[in-house]
Amino acid sequence: MIFDAHTHWDFQHERNEEGIRYAKSLGVEKIIAFGPGFGPNSHNSRQPNEDLATFAEKYPGFMYPVATVSPAMGAQAVEDLRWAITEKHMVGLKLAPGAQAFRLAGDDAMAVLEEAQSLGIPVFVCASTSSHSTPSSASLVARNLPRLKLVLTHAGSANYWADAIRAAKRCDNITLLSCGNPLAGMRRMVKELGAERVIFGSDFPCAYPHAINYELAKVNSLDISEAERERILCKNIAELINVEV
């Protein structure tokens, strides 16, 4: 089974169904879905989260929606997150510090991350923008919140993937999501951390199905056992969100 742990959706897009058909044709049976609600102006997070949750209801057992909130909104962001998880049954939190213009290790973010830790949900965070969020700042967060399940999307991306590996070595509660970093980076993270700390994702928006091919080719090119490949492609993310596969 392939469980794609990183997809983005604009639920108004006319090619959504086509994208889902394509993903399924490649063997993708489940996906983590992020919505379009990023950017510094996304201070109203209830509506986008509700829209995404409603969109995901059309694909039960296939699409698992992940909420986002804007940490700069302080207590409102914490409340919005709790609402999205408890009322709308979303399965995690997605943060994009660069796009949302906040510092991952800042006080505003800490309040939201503490709530995520209490809720027991994984936090998918981009940690590759120099001034807002790096693997080093993520490891500080992970050490301060040792029960927080932190997933570094893009695993540090192009410039920070080696640092992401170091952060994951320091902190057991950090997992690396492999899309958007070089193949050499993925090879090293699997070699140094083990397959149980690496998650497959495509960063696949509906209009660009070939993204899945590219990221799948990376995983399939790894010289690992089939059991290890299964962990990367499916089991690790399923365990993080408590879904049986």
Place this chain on the structure above:
Amino acid sequence: MIIDFHCHIGKGIRKSLKPGDLIKKMDDCGVDKAVVCPVEEGITVYNAEANQYILDAVNEFPDRLVGFGSFNPWFGQQALDMAGRFLGEGLRGMKFHPNLQGFMINDEIVYPLMEIAGEHHAPVYTHCGTPAYSLPFQILDLAGRFSDVPIIMGHMGFNYEYMADTIKVSGMADNLFLETSLTASALALFDDFLKMAVGLDSGKVLFGSDSPESDMAIELDKLRSLDISDEDMDKISGRNAEQLLGEV
């Protein structure tokens, strides 16, 4: 004709590739020629040994490999002498990796090497997209000072943070080119960005794999998955590189 404009050969601490293994991979992928440069510590410290390795490989496979040398500008006169010698003996261009080698790409320390590149009509390939050493506007600054030297911006900006600016500056200087390897962002963004680049000037885009950092077959598939015209695909896959190297 398919030309891979960015490969590394040699033995490094973390990655290695022998010329014969690269040739086999090229055969498997249908790649006719590859531009090869040193790897890791060959780029930073052991320039003489690494460049000799490149030259030997080019002499062994003259119809398949085109050699670029690395000359760390911190070696001063030694780097200049080495650049003149290797470019005279058969290497065709220079490869800079500013964040590995420890300088900003538009630092004055680079100028004497750029002058030698100009004298030898040698293109210069530089890694692009890592702060604070090799950002697109720094490269534009260098390109403006050495307008007779073709400069290839590696990885088209490397990361989504810098890809838009890299493409933008490629349209601001005739001597700037883009190379497609890694582009470690979502493929959707690569698709967007490449179309942006092609829209500006498809004659400026060069296919590269960055083997063995990435996989040649995967990088070729990435390029071929894009919805661009056959004419543009042909130019990016090899014709642009052929033209650029033919001018050497």
